[in-house]
Amino acid sequence: MLLSLVSFPFIVAQQYTWHILQTLVGFAVIPIFSTLIVPFTLLGFAGQDIPGIAKVVNMLIQCFTSCLDSMSMLPGDMIIGKLPSVVLVLFFTCSLLIYVKQSALAFFCRGMCLLLLFFGTLWVRYPLYGEFTTFDVGQGDAALVRTPFNRSVTLIDTGGQVDFSAKKDWQIKQYQRTNGESVIVHYLHSRGISQINNLVLSHHDYDHIGNAKVILKHLSVQRVIIPAGMLKQQKFLKEIQPYLGRTKVCELTAGDEIPNCPFHIVHPFTSGQAENQDSIALFGCLGNQRILTAGDLDRAGEKAIAEQYPKLKVDILKLGHHGSKTASDPETLRKWQPQYGIISAGRDNRYNHPHKETIRTCTVNQITNLNTQKDGMIRYIYDNNQTSYFEVKITHELKATVSTNSK
Incomplete structure (x- = not known):
């Protein structure tokens, strides 16, 4: 969850969109990637001379990426827009402090993230010009x-x-x-x-x-x-x-x-x-x-x-x-x-x-x-x-x- 929040301003700064399933998919993708994709990739690299190994590994990776592409096409893609740099910097800073032990500071940072996202989106969607x-x-x-x-x-x-x-x-x-x-x-x-x-x-x-x-x-x-x-x-x-x-x-x-x-x-x-x-x-x-x-x-x-x-x-x-x-x-x-x-x-x-x-x-x-x-x-x-x-x-x-x- 922290990784999702911290990566949010970087993804929005490049794509201007955020898929509501992105965080949920991350919970499944990260363990699959670390326990299956990385080991199999290393296996395919090490066993290049073994017939069929590279082909099987490539099929696995292709299947994995195809599943991700399919999920990205599901409904739920929110258009955020080009948020001001100061909003992205503040959002990133607050997201780092969301899980601190001090409950008052964590609560404040969560509220700030919501307010920054709300008013930043309004600023983009309803321009004066x-x-x-x-x-x-x-x-x-x-x-x-x-x-x-x-x-x-x-x-x-x-x-x-x-x-x-x-x-x-x-x-x-x-x-x-x-x-x-x-x-x-x-x-x-x-x-x-x-x-x-x-x-x-x-x-x-x-x-x-x-x-x-x-x-x-x-x-x-x-x-x-x-x-x-x-x-x-x-x-x-x-x-x-x-x-x-x-x-x-x-x-x-x-x-x-x-x-x-x-x-x-x-x-x-x-x-x-x-x-x-x-x-x-x-x-x-x-x-x-x-x-x-x-x-x-x-x-x-x-x-x-x-x-x-x-x-x-x-x-x-x-x-x-x-x-x-x-x-x-x-x-x-x-x-x-x-x-x-x-x-x-x-x-x-x-x-x-x-x-x-x-x-x-x-x-x-x-x-x-x-x-x-x-x-x-x-x-x-x-x-x-x-x-x-x-x-x-x-x-x-x-x-x-x-x-x-x-x-």
């Missing part, structure tokens, strides 16, 4: 829209790695974490998020929907929002439909409202085939910034939005199609007058995104570029007092802060 975050998922697209106090959580696309190389069976890993799990799910857990109100899939390209099944597996999703016409497409039936469970699917077009979401749909105008030109485009205000994101929408689609909404102005533009020259129409960008352009593209990608033409268009229109290739995850943070700023991070270290308070 909201955010628009572009994830660094390589050659793909994924963004989070979250309002203060986590009142509304919307995920726009999920990324998804396309593997063009042919691999033999022995080269395929039995289990490999996708960036949907290691980047998106891990970050959402760090923010104390266990439920997504809306998962918006802009269109059916794999680099936008490939990790949707991972999101649907690890988080509760109320609604999946897709462009009209996508429900019958083969990619949706293969990549999304089998993992929906009780999640509701909504096919929408421009003018339709997304429940509990600060953004509005401004494209597509008609039903299509869920291809690039049919991408969902979202527009909304977060804090003092007007934001537009449009998946892989092409120049013709951008022009159509500008014609349909002639008074539309944009402060932060998620540049279409990963900075491709097929998007970011110069005339349309002059009308929208964005101050910041966000590009989501993979490093050294095969498409050479972003294209030089797009960068030139941004330079001519005095648009400040933020690019996941060089900047990593990009976060626009705001609160209800109209204070906002950008955080540009590389490997979790603050690289730059761009103030937007002047707007």
